[in-house]
Amino acid sequence: MSEIPKDYVANDVETKWMNTWDLSMYYFDWADNTRPQYIIDTPPPYPTGNFHIGNSLNWCYIDFVARYKRMRGFNVMFPQGWDCHGLPTEVKVEEMNHITKNQVPRAQFRQMCEDMTRGNIVKMRNTMLRLGFSNDWSNEFITMEPSYFVKTQKSFLKMHDKGYVYHEEHPVNWCPRCETAIALAEVEYESNQTKLNFLHFTLAEDGNIKLCIATTRPELLCACAAVAVSPADERYKQYVGKHLIVPIFGQKVPIIADDAVEAEFGTGVVMICTFGDKQDIRWTKVHDLKVTKAIDRCGLMTNAAGKYAGMTIPDCKKKIIEDLKSENYLYDQKELDQNVGLCWRCKTPIEILSEPQWFVKVKPEEILSSADKIDWIPEYMKVRLENWTNTMEWDWCISRQRIFATPIPVWYCQKCGEIMMAEESWLPIDPTQKQPPKACSCGSTEFYGETDVLDTWMDSSLTALHVSGWDSDKTLRLPTQMRPQGHDIIRTWAFYTILRAKALENQIPWETIMINGMVLGPDGHKMSKSLGNVISPEDVLVEHSADAFRQWAALGGSVGSDVMFRWKDVVSASRLIQKMWNIYRFSMMNLDNFAEKDQKAFDTKKLKQTDLWLLSKLNRLIAETTDMMENARFDEAFKSIRIFAWETLADNYLELVKARLYGDNADAKNAARYTLFTAISTLCKLLAPFTPFLAEEMYSRIGSESVHQQSWPVADEKFLSDDAEAAGELIKNITGEIRSYKSDRKMALNAPLKKIEIYNVKIDASDISGATTSPVELMSKKPEFEHVPVEVKPNQGLIGPTFRDRAGAVSAALKALSPKDAENMKSAGKITVQVGGETIELPENAIEIKKEMISGGREVDILNVGDAVVVIVK
Template sequence: MEIPKRYEFGVIEPKWQKWWEERKLYSFNKADRTRPVYSIDTPPPYPSGELHVGNALNFSYIDFVARYKRMRGYNVLFPMGWDCHGLPTEVRVERTIGKTKRDIPPEEFLELCRKFTLEWIKPMREALKALGCSIDWDTEYVTMDPDYWRRTQLSFVLMYRKGLIYRAEHPVIWCPRCETAIAEAEVEYVNVRRKLYYFKFLLRDGGEVAVASTRPELLAACVALAVNPNDDRYVHLVGRTAIVPIYGREVPILSDEEVDPEFGTGVVMICTYGDKVDVKWQKRHSLPVMVVIDERGRMTDNAGPLKGLSVQEARMKIVELLKRDDYYLKEEEIESSIGTCWRCHTPVEIIPRMQWFVKTRELSRLVLEAARNVRWVPPHAYKRLEDWVESLDWDWVISRQRLFATPIPVWYCKDCGAEVVAEPEWLPVDPRRDPPKVGKCPKCGSTRMIGERDVMDTWMDSSITAAVHAGWPDSMDERLFPADLQPNGYDIIRTWDYYLIVRGVALFGKSQFKTALINGMVLKEGKMMHKSYGNYVPLMEAIEKYGADAFRLWAATAAKTGMDINFTWGGLEYARRFLTKLWNIA
């Protein structure tokens, strides 16, 4: 056979990709009991935009392992799925149509989400094929299918029966733009320059005390002042009563060892709620709760003259009022960290709401035991997971006040409030439209039932992928579970890896994977590429310019596992030239 003088990747690569696909060369042979099996829990991407070179780095790593294992004689399962639900899709749809979920009927919004998802799956699938990924496309699934609902809902029911899922009112992290609770793992912290305002509280028995806060708009939610018991400047204030400026409400002055004497004046407001420390202090000191911010980030009736204003507007207004009434002292700029929503990047709030939770704190010890039995590549990746687990103060909130997600399979009795959780044989079910398959409330006998309107966190879908690939719950192939390989970026160790282990321990008594292969992030101008940032390079652009082989060579040689890579076109050019030399030698 005559070899062309030039390596025409635009001709050769599609030819062989088509050849592989037509012959189903990479299909997993379930009937083959002669070869050892190697199973991969492929991370299901969000079909909410084109694949970029950061996504492709991850898939290149996976394909390197899959091809190597096949060459070593393994029967390899390299499956594929799409994580359809949740904020990534809903936020993109809202931005595309210029409306929010409030502006259109729920069914119409859901249909737009489904259509958007299907429209993006096709080009993303073609991009993975163009990259040369040896995926078994017969395994392809989408989490918005009713059958996947069934599996996710069954996992909910089984964990509920084990007492690992519960419903309660608790302060939760809330995105006012998306109008939903989000988990701690979905909060991105960013450093910002912001103002620290100094103002004074009068004391009931005479005198005054200065306080500093970055959030004076929470004055209406102030339920106490606190000082450090070892701060000699203020020990004489403990037990006395202060008067909240503008609002005239009396609050106690407490001592607490977690107060930082070096911050501001050393006197802090305890508000419900400015941050997670406020939640801790409110519980520790049995303080009342004043809710001053609503689900849309607007000030409530409790905020008095700030009612109806946005948080930013309220901040400016309260400073004006403090100046008017001679409470204002000064302000200065500081650098601090604020929590933002992982998808829309809006600053989050903490508000008390009735939600569904997984008892992750109760499972922490077992999760870490299971994680220590996993092989982490590189080894230091385990430390990221350990640090995350040990830092968690709250249980995992799994309910979302959105639409496009797996429904929570629960109804409530209108008369006594009892929870009616679906039986496994009822699944899949959508309580938003389907009645329960029981005639009356098992607790009080009432026939008046209402379905749960909230839906599940999308990580409830993707945290059972390893089990689903193995056939759970219908016909579990024990050769495939736990998965041999869990490949993902270090950015989702605290989400996907963590939740997979949590759910594995809860449902199966063990981790759902044996080895975690961790890649670093691809950076553009020093910042991680991300669809929501808009700072990415489309994978297809790289392939069309340099070919899949050049990209894969770049991915293989640019950095060690777990290390970040600064993307440059020069790196791909170097890889292309190297391949040309190799071709010429051949």
């Protein structure tokens, strides 16, 4: 056995194993049908180059599960994907190269995005390896590569054939800054204040009558298609069916009645524009109103705005309010609180534009029925999906007006306008770079390719299907077993993945979904560069270790809850690693090459009570930890392991059996070695999912293979014993009381006592003798005590010379009391004695009563430990 260093140098150990491990031991075996499969639909992070701490928390959870399941005998796939496509990369490339996407050829811009992405993937991959994640790199996927996005394109075509995908002009959420449509789930909301503007509209049928309208969007007057009132509002019933003249622009619009109008809001008369908000869309559709495009894709006013054309929305709003005031249309303004929809990427207020787009039909009943078949950890997270699904009003807009994304495999005939869908045999294909190999039904061969691309969620929502072998030469292994993800993308990634698995294979994508919370900064707030509270995993690795970081993740809280990063937790984790190393080092130094073969050959009938106590506690730990791991209670599992290692094993068992390990009794020594070897080897395996580097370093001197290729421990019921634990606890407690006794008297803990007698219990006291370096005798009969009150404490309770002069008489009077009376008065806190015919009352703290005499006249101290009476003979 190699020499075990005193100090555990984490960085050296972790670097060694990171460079030594054969990563193929983590590979999924597609041909293996003997073991149960456990496929994890791993989140593909966006390749920013920084594997941030939120990713790291989630991946720790995934790795805990993956390592545990492998040890339980599962054929585990923990794949790593990269969700490459999307707007953030385009924006970064534009910033770095001081260009816009339209200033270079489309193919060149895409290549620039791909090059930057590949470099970022390398950086993030290295961080993941350094953190000890057991990814299956043989099943790595990169969504921007044709081998992956060909599946995205095929899924698009298949869903089109099934009636899920359609092309239509429809109001969509639009970001004027990013110049693209965004999905409903990508809209973020922020509270702010705006002004409610009160305007006069003139009745077309009678120019002397004006109706007052309140609006927050006067810049959309040119797109006003109608005004609406509540049918129950008596103020306006007479005007329904008539018309109003829109200020400044002069178009005549109908007055309609609709139950959705709130008579109490504003003036009770609402302007319907195309489109100010979602309600405008509903009214436009229900009442078949004219649609006027007032805002273009860049967020500028169109020609429909007349003299305001070309202005930005804020500028137009400012100018039109000035004109309304000058022409006496605007008569009042009031502050109004509102929620504004923002683009998730750039935080620009979104607009609702009517644009031709590609959509996926959402069928809420399919989503909800599938969600009910999935186990949610924690269960309450399912409500978030249900709430989102039940409030969905639009289908999923899947087309984006960008470049770096999966091309939509579609062309448009230049002659007749017919849409030509690609055939699967043509894929992968970029229609902007290649023409279809056949003519249109009208005979034309002139096409222009679809320049819109697919929403990146169309790529990532396919991950469950991809990792389970969909559209490959492998047998489909759907559903996968687990989806781990953050709660912030339940309404996107979880929602879309369920939709796609149902649409394409009529199955649920996973059996279980495990939701993690967010990481908060040391100040308790969400991590943000502006707040200066961002911590990266690399920061932790420089100061501490991967295993310390992983402990923080395990102990941060229950899955689903937000986790605060605190440096003191990482420091504490580092100390635990050194403590565990100390336990391991001491154990190995005293095992004298005791190995697995010796463990198997040992006769367990030779085990002593203390050994049986530890082994029962160990096997109970195995059973409890296994249950916790099955239910993703990682914090509870690791706490249990830590308590057992630090308190049960180190602070108690090792102290109890040191004498045996150092002694000459071969049977007693080997019993301790057997127990200690079993505990250490088991702890290596229990720790392996959490602290893989430490567990490997320890196990490397015990086993011939990696600890990560070992089986998870199974509780041995023959060792589970309440009686053994009760006896062991009593031995531990008696020993602890004797140590405290020595410590209170400033004695060295290894100082021998004259003799220790233990009454009332039947235990093996040999370990107590060894741990206390004192002779111990078990007494078969109960002791008989004499209780002797002793001297009064000077100046306690009585003041002045009277007390001092009469202390001797008081002490004599106390000693004359019967033991029972003295104890009763002591318990009552009121001690009285008769001295010279006078009753003297002493407070309870004025005397001390000790059980100092046992039958036979010996001077002793008595310790009561549970049912045991421990007599220390002086």
